[in-house]
Amino acid sequence: MDAFNNLMYGFGIALEPINIAYVFAGVFAGTIIGMLPGLGPISALALMIPITFAMEPSSGLILMAGVYYGAIFGGSTSSILLNAPGVAGTVATSFDGYPMAKKGLAGKALAIAAYSSFVGGTVSVIFLMLVAPLLSKVAVSFGPSEYFALMVLGLTAVVSLSDKSLIKGLIAAVVGVIISIVGIDMQTGTERFTFGSVQLLDGIDFLVVALGIFALAEVFYMLLRGGGGKEAPRNAIGSLKLTRSEVKEIAGPVGRSSVLGFFTGVLPGAGATIGSFLGYSMEKRIAKDGDTFGQGNIKGVAAPEAANNAACTGSFVPLLTLGVPGSGTTAVLLGALLVMGVNPGPMMLTERPDVFWGVVASMYIGNIFLLVLNLPLIPLIAKILDLPKPLLLSLILIFCMIGVYGMSFSVFDLLLLLGFGLVGLGMRLFGFPAAPLILALILGNIMEESMRRALQISGGDWMTFIDKPISLGLLVVALLSLGLPLLKKRRKKIPPDVAI
Amino acid sequence: MTSLTLKRLSVFALPFAAFAGMSTAAQAQEWTPERSIEFVAPANPGGGWDTLVRTMSRVIQQEELADESFAAINVPGGGGAVAWAQVARDSGNPHKLFATSPPMILVPLAGASRYDHTDFTPVARINTDYSIILVAADSEYQNLEDLLNALKEDPSLSVGGGSAPGSMDHIAIAGLASAAGMEASAVNYIPFSGGGDAMTNLMGGHIEAVVGGAGEAVGQLGEGSQLRALGVSSEERLGGGLSDVPTYQEQGFDYTFDIWRGVMGAPDMPEEAVAYYEDLFAEMLETDAWREASDQLGWIDAYQNSEEFGAFLDQQQEQFSDVLSELGLLRQ
Numbered sequence: 001m002d003a004f005n006n007l008m009y010g011f012g013i014a015l016e017p018i019n020i021a022y023v024f025a026g027v028f029a030g031t032i033i034g035m036l037p038g039l040g041p042i043s044a045l046a047l048m049i050p051i052t053f054a055m056e057p058s059s060g061l062i063l064m065a066g067v068y069y070g071a072i073f074g075g076s077t078s079s080i081l082l083n084a085p086g087v088a089g090t091v092a093t094s095f096d097g098y099p100m101a102k103k104g105l106a107g108k109a110l111a112i113a114a115y116s117s118f119v120g121g122t123v124s125v126i127f128l129m130l131v132a133p134l135l136s137k138v139a140v141s142f143g144p145s146e147y148f149a150l151m152v153l154g155l156t157a158v159v160s161l162s163d164k165s166l167i168k169g170l171i172a173a174v175v176g177v178i179i180s181i182v183g184i185d186m187q188t189g190t191e192r193f194t195f196g197s198v199q200l201l202d203g204i205d206f207l208v209v210a211l212g213i214f215a216l217a218e219v220f221y222m223l224l225r226g227g228g229g230k231e232a233p234r235n236a237i238g239s240l241k242l243t244r245s246e247v248k249e250i251a252g253p254v255g256r257s258s259v260l261g262f263f264t265g266v267l268p269g270a271g272a273t274i275g276s277f278l279g280y281s282m283e284k285r286i287a288k289d290g291d292t293f294g295q296g297n298i299k300g301v302a303a304p305e306a307a308n309n310a311a312c313t314g315s316f317v318p319l320l321t322l323g324v325p326g327s328g329t330t331a332v333l334l335g336a337l338l339v340m341g342v343n344p345g346p347m348m349l350t351e352r353p354d355v356f357w358g359v360v361a362s363m364y365i366g367n368i369f370l371l372v373l374n375l376p377l378i379p380l381i382a383k384i385l386d387l388p389k390p391l392l393l394s395l396i397l398i399f400c401m402i403g404v405y406g407m408s409f410s411v412f413d414l415l416l417l418l419g420f421g422l423v424g425l426g427m428r429l430f431g432f433p434a435a436p437l438i439l440a441l442i443l444g445n446i447m448e449e450s451m452r453r454a455l456q457i458s459g460g461d462w463m464t465f466i467d468k469p470i471s472l473g474l475l476v477v478a479l480l481s482l483g484l485p486l487l488k489k490r491r492k493k494i495p496p497d498v499a500i
Numbered sequence: 501m502t503s504l505t506l507k508r509l510s511v512f513a514l515p516f517a518a519f520a521g522m523s524t525a526a527q528a529q530e531w532t533p534e535r536s537i538e539f540v541a542p543a544n545p546g547g548g549w550d551t552l553v554r555t556m557s558r559v560i561q562q563e564e565l566a567d568e569s570f571a572a573i574n575v576p577g578g579g580g581a582v583a584w585a586q587v588a589r590d591s592g593n594p595h596k597l598f599a600t601s602p603p604m605i606l607v608p609l610a611g612a613s614r615y616d617h618t619d620f621t622p623v624a625r626i627n628t629d630y631s632i633i634l635v636a637a638d639s640e641y642q643n644l645e646d647l648l649n650a651l652k653e654d655p656s657l658s659v660g661g662g663s664a665p666g667s668m669d670h671i672a673i674a675g676l677a678s679a680a681g682m683e684a685s686a687v688n689y690i691p692f693s694g695g696g697d698a699m700t701n702l703m704g705g706h707i708e709a710v711v712g713g714a715g716e717a718v719g720q721l722g723e724g725s726q727l728r729a730l731g732v733s734s735e736e737r738l739g740g741g742l743s744d745v746p747t748y749q750e751q752g753f754d755y756t757f758d759i760w761r762g763v764m765g766a767p768d769m770p771e772e773a774v775a776y777y778e779d780l781f782a783e784m785l786e787t788d789a790w791r792e793a794s795d796q797l798g799w800i801d802a803y804q805n806s807e808e809f810g811a812f813l814d815q816q817q818e819q820f821s822d823v824l825s826e827l828g829l830l831r832q
Contacts, residue, residue, distance in 0.1 A: 046545030046574075050558050143706030184579070186691055189610055189664045189829065198585055201578030201612065268700055269693070322703070323719050324696035331696070332545055339555075341796050343719040346726065408576065449693070456690055457707060459656040 003130055010357030013058055014365055019358070022063040023366045028373060030070020034086045035078050035381075037211055037403030041071040041087065045332045049339060057340040058358035064336060065316070065359055066366050068329055069121060072272055072312045073370045076113040076305055081106060081384055082396050084215035084403070089272030089308040091210050091438055092280040096293060096300025098218075103296050106385055107237040110378045112298055113305045114371055115242075116254045120306030121367040123258040124265070124313035129360050133349065135266050136321040142267050144454035145464050149474035150267070151447035154274060154439070156481045157281030161435040163294050169436045172427065176440025179204055180448075187452045199412040206273075208413055209441055211400045212420025213427070213434045219393050220425040226389065237382040240375070250302035253283045261307030265314020268326030269446065272308040272315070277439055279307030285481065294435075313363060320344050320356055531772035533568040533595060540598035542583030544576040548713075549599040551797065552626070552761050556781075559789045565780055579603055579667070581613040588615045593766040594773035597623060601761045602668050605817050609824050610666045611831030617813045621769040624781045625762035625804035625812065627794065631672035631733040632714040632745070636702055637726050639709075644731045644751045647709060648680045655686045658707040662695035662716075666829035669695075672733060672757045673711040675823050676748060679755035684826040702727060713759055715798030718742055733757035738800070760802060760816075762809055778805045 013019060033044045045064050052060035075090035080097035093113060100109035127135075142150070155173070162169015182193040183203030194200040242250075257279035264275035283303040284293040293300045318326045323345030325331035337344055342352055349356055387395065404417045427434055458464035465471050541553040550572075557570035575583035580603050590596050600617075608616035633644065641647040651657055661669025670691070674684035692698040695712040702710045703726045710727075714734075718741045720727050729745040732738055733756050737747060748755050763781065765774070784790055785801050794801065804812060824830040 042545055043574075046550070046554075049554060053558070140700050140704035143701055143704050145706075184612065184664065186664050186693065189612070189666050191612070198578055198582050198614075201581060202576065268697060318700065322700065324700050325694075326696075328544065331547075331694070334696075335551055338719070338796055339793065345719050346724045347722065410577075453690055453692070456688065457658045 006353070006357050007129060007361060009353070010359075010361030011364075013354055013358035014062065014361035019059055019062055019362065020365065022059050023066050023362045024369055026063040026066020027070035027073070027366045027369050030067040030072075031074035031370065031373065033067065034071035034074030034076075034090075037078060037084050037086050037207065037215075037399060039403070039406055040207075041068045041329050042332055043407075044071070045329065045336065049332075049336045052336055053339055055340070057337065057342045057352065058355045060340055061333070061337060061342075061355055061359050062362040064333055065363065068333070069309060069312045069363070069366065070370060072308050073114075073117045073121070073374065075308075076117065076301075077110065077381055078399070080109045080113060080301070081382060082215060082399065083218045084396060084400055085207070085210050087272075088206055088210070088442075089276055089312070090304070091214075091273065092276040092304035092435075093301060093308075094214055095280065095304075095435055096295070096297050098214075099294065099296035100298070100301065101382075101385065105238045105296065106382045107240040107378055108242065108298070109296075109301050110382060111240040111242065111375065112250060112301045114374045114378070116250065116257075116302040116305040117309040118367050118371040119254050120258040120261055120309035121313060121370070122364065123255075123306075124262040124310035125360060125363040125367070127259075127262050128313055128316060128363075132317050132321055135317045136346070138263075139266050139268060139318045139322065139326075141470060143468075144450040144457060145468050145471040146474070147267075147269065147450035148447060148454055149465060149471040149478070150270070151443045151450065153474050153478040153481070154278060154281075154443045155447065156478045157277060157439060158436040159482060160281050160284045160290070160293075161439060162433045163291075164431060164433075168430075168432045172432050172434065173436040173440040176437035177444035177448075179209060179437075180441045180444035186449055187456070197412075199410060203445070204416060205404075205407060205413065206438075206441060207407065208404050208416050209420050210438055211403060212417045213424035213437065215396055215400050216417060216421025217424025217428055217434070219396050220421055221428050222389070222393060224425075237379055237385065240378060246298060250298055253279075253287075253299045253303040254306040257283065257303040257307040258310045261310030262314040264307070265311030265326075266317045268318045268324060270311070271327045272311040273442055275311030275314075276304035276308040277442070279303040316359070320348060320359075321346065323348070531594070531770065531776050533566065533776070535595055536569045536571050537566075538573055538596045539570045540573050540575050540583050540587060540596070542575055542577075542580040542598055542600075545574055548601065548761070549580075550574060552599045555790075555793050555797070556626070556763075556784065559784055559787060559793060560780070562789050563784070563787045565783055565787075578612060579607045579664075581607060581615075584613055584615045584620075587766050588619055591767040592769065594769050596766045597763050597777070598765075599761065600764045602671070602759060602816070602820070604764070605813065605820050606667050606671065606824070609817070609821055609831070610829055617764070617817065619767055621765040621767060621774060622806050622810040622813060623763040623765050623769075623774055623777045624806060625760055625802055625809045626781060626785070627761055627799040628802040629713050629715045629759040629761070629799060630738065631669070631711060631757045631759060632717050632742075633673070633676075633730045634699070634702060634710045634712065634717055634720070634727045635708065635730060636705060637728050639728065641709070641730065643746075644748060644753060647730055648677070648682070648753075650708075651677070651687060652682055656688055657709075658688045658690045660690045660692050660698035660701055660707040660710045662692055662698050662712055664691050665689060666824055666827065668759060669698075669711045670827070671820060671823050672759075674827055675757060676733070676753060676755050678823065678826060679748075679753050684823055685828060699727065714738060714742060718798050721745075740795070740798070758802070760812075761799075762804070774806050 072089050075086035076093045078084045078086040079090045079094035083098040085091045097109045158173045261275040264270045284290045315326045319330045325334045404413050541550040543549045553572045557572050604617050607613045663669050670689050677687050678684040695716045698710045731748050
């Protein structure tokens with residue numbers, strides 16, 4: 001078999017001692033970077049370009065790819081332990097990971113995250129290996145109309161993410177869309193909601209909002225509620241072991257989310273964040289115990305973790321087969337490859353098979369390293385929860401501040417962070433769910449841009465969303481996913497005021 | 501523990517450098533840096549400005565051209581406006597430089613920056629890239645004339661680019677349309693979030709053509725490619741992978757467009773400092789390391805010293821404001 005021979009050739013490169021060292025260094029650095037909010041893979045990779053410049057291109061890419069998927073792997077740690085997502089792709093992990101940690105199941109949540117990440121990463125490497133060249137067609141088949149439909153489908157998750165009150169969920173989602181609009185409008189160059197401030201011209205960074213509304217709001221809430229320090233530290237870590245029935249329970253979600261995540265990653269511009277949200281909301285919908293999502297359901301950790309790692313690998317498809325970056329991180333990787341004298345694109349498989357297959361093979365090794373590296377670390381890292389509450393709360397606060405400042409070096413962003421912390425606190429006190437706001441913030445901007453782009457191309461004809469089969473299909477699925485839960489509720493004959 | 505960030509790394513060297521420099525600078529006539537130079541990329545890592553800053557810093561260090569290091573710093577925001585506002589406050593500072601290119605002219609003209617190029621000290625133009633027009637490999641348009649005629653007949657045909665209306669890619673195509681006797685505003689320009697995004701949409705058949713940077717496109721052309729180039733905006737044909745792409749002028753359209761890149765400094769930078777950097781960058785352009793990096797990135801050297809660069813910028817401003825006002829996007 002061809003793929004098998006190629007893979008063996010790839011392993012021949014990836015298993016060279018120096019490359020094994022690079023994989024290890026890459027995933028180790030990535031894990032650390034992922035754990036720290038703010039220091040994302042983008043800036044880490046940009047820093048590494050001068051280091052990789054003198055390397056063999058395959059080694060350089062092996063190292064940098066390791067940092068990238070290592071960061072997504074490690075990003076779940078702070079989401080679970082502190083409710084402070086380390087990278088954007090792991091926001092959805094905090095929905096159930098943090099409640100688990102609060103219940104004293106931090107060890108289990110981290111272990112599930114590690115196993116699911118491993119499976120997601122490995123499954124998607126298999127896909128990458130087998131179908132990457134074919135998938136480049138899929139990646140380009142998505143134009144503005146199709147993206148718009150995909151974002152609509154993603155937004156329907158608001159319904160499943162607003163647990164108690166649909167109306168409050170929708171309000172939160174609208175606020176999220178409004179925040180996503182802040183800044184210079186791409187289509188016209190007009191400033192919107194900037195109030196003349198230079199700092200707002202580029203919009204509000206997603207991570208500032210996420211850290212504020214999740215982590216900081218949690219700190220404020222605990223201060224309000226507990227007065228700090230009173231609660232005795234619980235035996236916070238718990239067991240790492242999964243029972244057989246738990247393994248069975250997460251097997252389905254992990255498998256489905258791995259595939260879903262990979263295909264989301266293949267689409268330029270979609271990536272790990274959207275992939276993890278789609279995985280989460282899909283599982284929440286099909287699970288029998290979907291109501292317990294958000295309260296520490298293990299499937300709610302497994303699904304987004306499998307999806308975000310799979311999406312990360314998937315994003316290498318457009319990079320390596322088309323030479324176009326699908327995200328900020330892959331844009332930096334593309335730049336690094338160009339500097340090393342490799343032109344990613346359709347010809348890369350024939351011109352530089354060493355780079356392509358070497359990286360693919362190294363991803364298998366890297367994922368194993370990540371698992372072996374992370375599992376023994378879990379009890380150590382989770383000890384952070386044993387800290388006295390005042391210390392832990394200040395630590396989270398500092399963590400978020402450094403994270404946000406490290407991203408932009410802007411004091412203004414720190415104030416925004418505090419502001420969103422207060423907004424998040426208010427939302428918690430009045431029962432507004434935070435997840436729909438975050439989801440709408442991620443999707444809102446792409447949805448609006450795609451819609452206007454599509455209409456500009458079609459000359460203002462709305463049929464463009466229905467004429468295209470992919471776009472039509474996605475919209476139909478979106479409609480179904482909105483309609484079915486409502487029908488179900490109807491059938492249960494719940495009076496509308498209770499349903500709301 | 502948590503903040504091994506770009507900025508932190510880059511300022512490690514500062515305190516030591518300041519001590520070493522103090523004694524020598526006072527006696528010498530010729531100015532040399534007294535501490536490491538903050539070299540600002542007014543954007544996030546990964547873009548054109550960032551690549552320029554990092555490549556220059558690396559070559560200068562590798563070839564040991566300067567006693568002090570060039571520390572790359574990213575100040576993203578507002579298409580450059582945030583960084584400009586920051587540098588503008590640092591009047592007279594000879595240790596602060598930033599990378600620049602046509603947005604330095606375009607963003608202020610669109611009314612999105614309080615500062616324009618006249619607020620800063622031009623140091624040197626470094627190199628240039630050109631604009632290129634691409635269509636799908638199986639497109640019916642064989643040359644520029646085919647495409648422009650089609651655009652004349654059917655103004656709804658879409659041309660994608662990697663930046664907002666009124667920025668580089670839009671000006672490049674609008675100027676060409678104007679030179680071909682069309683109204684600049686008649687082009688249905690579709691802004692995408694980057695050149696790569698626009699090219700994927702072209703490959704997928706969602707748009708008719710793409711206007712973008714030649715350096716960025718070169719990797720997409722050649723054998724087995726899904727794209728085809730119709731023309732470049734340079735005066736003479738480019739080399740390498742683009743040698744068989746005709747210029748606009750060859751095809752009878754009298755129009756050129758430079759995507760120049762250069763370095764500017766804080767307002768009122770001392771003349772001696774400007775002279776130092778002029779020489780340093782001129783020397784850098786002669787090194788093998790620079791040659792190699794430029795070849796890989798598709799850059800073409802286009803050095804101008806401070807005075808020439810300043811005059812060039814004024815001239816660019818005039819030219820761009822004409823096109824922008826034709827497009828109805830001039831807001832100064």
